[in-house]
Amino acid sequence: MAVNPLQRIHTAFAQAGATGWLHAVDIDTGAEINAGADQPVVTASVHKLCLLLTVHQHAEQGPLDLTEQLECPPDGRTSGPTGLSAMLDPVRISVRDAAYLMMAVSDNAAAELLLKRVGLDAVNTTTQRLGLTRTHALRTFAQTLATIREDAGPDGAQALTDPHVIARLRALDPARTNHSTPRDMTRLLTAIWRDEACTPEHGAAIRRLLGLQVWPHRMASGFPFDDVHVAGKTGTLPTLRNEVGVIEYPDGGRYAIAVFTRAANPAATLPTIDATIGTTARIAVDALRTRQQ
Template identity: 60%
Template sequence: MTVNIPGPGPGPVRGRITAAFTDAGTTGALCATDIDTGDTVALGADTPVSTASVHKLCLVATLYREAAAGRLDPAAPLDIPAEGRAPGPTGLAVMRDAARLSARDLASLAIAVSDNAAADVLWAYVGLDTVNATMRALGLTRTVAVHDQAALYATMLTDAGSGGPAALVDPAAVARLTVLDPARTNRSTPREMAALLRAVWRDEVCGGVWGDELRAVLGVQAWSHRLASGFPFDDVRVSGKTGSLPTQRHEAGVVEYPDGGRYAVAVFTRAASTAATLPAADAAVGRAARIAVDALRARPSH
């Protein structure tokens, strides 16, 4: 059931969420779902979105679903050559020497610091087609992977033209980026990303020790400037995965309260500015999520 509950301050919940985005110079779409009841607060929740690194949630969930089915071994050691790694600012992407790590340790790096090189070793191990098949099996038919991280970045550089990475703050170059078009890149909707997380927390992706380990991996993200910023409490746990593209700042995750309340939240935003650093836009992700979760928690049945 989708709800629109008035909260503190003027206007209904969706109006307050829209204002949170507008005040930060962004537009946004959101889906927040009570994991146990299915009640939902939605704003543009069925809008197609470019997922960027949020799609690593699909990759890691598929790894553990395949493990539970006995088709893949998360403990399998995988070689990471020194050359040819996917670009990125963190993790194996900036390391210089060859390495060997298990699939599940690569998954931890892909989630914890959004390590593109680690993710691409996993993409090769798990298979893009397997990830897409898993999403279809879960009923998430609008969640589709088109390319791995290396291919995504290559597309960006090609579209940016002769200016290279420095051009990615140039409005003219940003306007040419096909990765900002959900029809031409990795994509989903806020509703489907929230549904994926709800399925993970309800053991519908995989159960038992594999479900426990999957949730633990999704809880190791280092970044707290988006979704977690809306829930600055020592006793509230936030698990999530960010995603970033020029003008776009996203996060999908789960917020767990000490009273047992559990909420899957997916927030996707686009800024008017092409600046790479926009703290207000990052914080709007957490602010909008908090408004939505507070509305769900305000239900009389909570």
């Protein structure tokens, strides 16, 4: 007898040493797979998708030009391992190219440039207008990183392997940091793919950027096919590994998926959990596609 897909999803999370929450929905029929869809979760860099939509809505409405140039001096630049965050010299970049870096390599400095341009309140207005009532940004990305440094104490990054330190990080508590639910995130993706969140022109631009993300180790790992397109955005903090995205099949099937995980092991590198995001997404999509047959 076939194993229930929800059971397979929960088993995959458990075998990887993680707690996980997943929601998957067929964008065209509304059929869903619910494995903790309404659990409050920390978004981490997944919230950059909300910022990206806000940028494009402002461009659509007129107060912002996507070709506008932004200055990014090295002093005070938001830390991070990629993009502008890792660069040493002054940078001048357009709004749309900063958005590319923010989504393709999760560049924190690029995200801060865009947040300074549109404001954190505008990001929350965007999600509220879409009815994402359980999605809210409390801090900028730079502020979130600052709370981790403060909560880690004098031992810095080395302390982030200590479970007692992990337990006190505000950045890992949905009630005290940027948060959402898996269901809210699939609603957001569905609105973008249906051109309900902004005009078709801006929706296409957002979908393009999500398709340019460079990380293949999470959701994309579950769909190793040349004719299946994966567009997504990851999010990572100590013990947290997330990704939300849309899987598009050559027959026209479109599936919005949100996967959020928390590991028991505080190690910075846990490939098994990364791969489990792809595994569970694939289980969910296969179940949705089987229902269509």
